[in-house]
Amino acid sequence: MQHPYDPLIIRGKELLPIVQGGMGVGISASSLSSAMARQGAIGTIASIDLRHLHPDLLEESNKDAHKDKHTRLNLIALDREIKKALELAEGKGMIAVNVMKAVTDYEALVRQACESGANAIVMGAGLPTDLPDLTADHPDVCLFPILSESRGINIILKRWMKKNRLPDAIVIEHPNHAGGHLGATQLNDLGNERFTFNRVIEETMETFKNLGLESEKIPLILAGGMAKVKKIQTAFKTWGANAVQIGTAFAVTHEGDAHDNFKDTLVGATPEDVVEFISVAGLPARAVMTPFLQKYLQNIERLQGAAKADQRRCRNDVNCLSVCGLRDGISKIGQFCIDDRLTDAFNGDLRKGLFFRGKDPLPFGNQKRSVYDTLHYLLTGKDPQGIMEEIQLGYSFREESLLTT
Numbered sequence: 001m002q003h004p005y006d007p008l009i010i011r012g013k014e015l016l017p018i019v020q021g022g023m024g025v026g027i028s029a030s031s032l033s034s035a036m037a038r039q040g041a042i043g044t045i046a047s048i049d050l051r052h053l054h055p056d057l058l059e060e061s062n063k064d065a066h067k068d069k070h071t072r073l074n075l076i077a078l079d080r081e082i083k084k085a086l087e088l089a090e091g092k093g094m095i096a097v098n099v100m101k102a103v104t105d106y107e108a109l110v111r112q113a114c115e116s117g118a119n120a121i122v123m124g125a126g127l128p129t130d131l132p133d134l135t136a137d138h139p140d141v142c143l144f145p146i147l148s149e150s151r152g153i154n155i156i157l158k159r160w161m162k163k164n165r166l167p168d169a170i171v172i173e174h175p176n177h178a179g180g181h182l183g184a185t186q187l188n189d190l191g192n193e194r195f196t197f198n199r200v201i202e203e204t205m206e207t208f209k210n211l212g213l214e215s216e217k218i219p220l221i222l223a224g225g226m227a228k229v230k231k232i233q234t235a236f237k238t239w240g241a242n243a244v245q246i247g248t249a250f251a252v253t254h255e256g257d258a259h260d261n262f263k264d265t266l267v268g269a270t271p272e273d274v275v276e277f278i279s280v281a282g283l284p285a286r287a288v289m290t291p292f293l294q295k296y297l298q299n300i301e302r303l304q305g306a307a308k309a310d311q312r313r314c315r316n317d318v319n320c321l322s323v324c325g326l327r328d329g330i331s332k333i334g335q336f337c338i339d340d341r342l343t344d345a346f347n348g349d350l351r352k353g354l355f356f357r358g359k360d361p362l363p364f365g366n367q368k369r370s371v372y373d374t375l376h377y378l379l380t381g382k383d384p385q386g387i388m389e390e391i392q393l394g395y396s397f398r399e400e401s402l403l404t405t
Helices: 030-038 055-061 067-089 106-115 150-162 197-210 229-237 260-268 291-298 300-305 338-346 371-380
Strands: 008-010 013-015 018-020 042-046 094-100 120-124 142-147 170-173 220-223 243-246 274-278 284-288
Touching: 018 030, 018 371, 030 042, 030 067, 030 094, 030 371, 042 067, 055 067, 067 094, 067 106, 094 106, 094 142, 106 120, 120 170, 142 150, 150 170, 150 197, 170 197, 197 220, 229 371, 260 338, 274 291, 291 300
Parallel strands: 018 042, 018 243, 042 094, 094 120, 120 142, 142 170, 170 220, 220 243
Antiparallel strands: 008 013, 274 284
């Protein structure tokens, strides 16, 4: 594949400058992540509740369900998915694992990912201040924190420097465009000026200078609304980003791990169908307005008014989140079981599922295409199948020797 951009370089390895974001439950697992890696990119496995991809583990988890069993089975599933992805990747690209700081078992998930051979850990949904400690025995594993503003980047750099560790790359996620859980505290804060990419990059470069890190050349990866040819061009040529991270556009590819109903829901959604709300984790989130979400939002005031701390509300005793509005009786945040609803979405249940999705249109509209087609179009403006109108980039293409297709 030829494209006009510089490669993303991580520890001397040249990679395509498009990273696939982690999406759970089960939306980005071994199939999608390995397909990305085979093209010379970074593919990401979402670590949350992967037992649902393995019938034997799911069957066992339904017998005498309790927290410790769920944790053990999810770690087994994560190990399987990482090893399968690495095998399918054939030594190309990188396999990363996304771990949410907000989940109860994040420490165990990080350690398992390292022990299973993951090339990188990506962590957001909270400040990953302890990630260097959790990975200290695995110095070869790359670390990518996800942050949304320069203040958080400054905190992470200073904390990590005290541990003699620096990020191998920093993912800067704009909460006004991304799907799933978002890096803001309130819904009315999603479009705040402090999250604009050019501002965050400028302030981060100043932070690098103040901390004496300019020579480290830590790559910056922009996430949120980046599945547009011209926006990628702007990110690289104007803002100075080193790569972009994209989720939804890859979730709907042929290689995506989710049910076809999940993919159809995402590609069929109009901008008016995509809404923001406060999740049970206490974070703003973005998803498609499906029957479950519509009914939930219509009844949110009543549900919040009935909130009470009750462990029995964690129906399967999963305790997946460290803070859960339903289980902990926090009336100002979400009041539903996110594990059940995301699992329903993964299984294609259009009535009960919660379908996380980014805000912006998809590159191929309502078409489901391959990982290769999506990468090729986003990097070159040319559709390999000749269906989409060609977008002129105005740059000569460079030969990307690390890709074989």
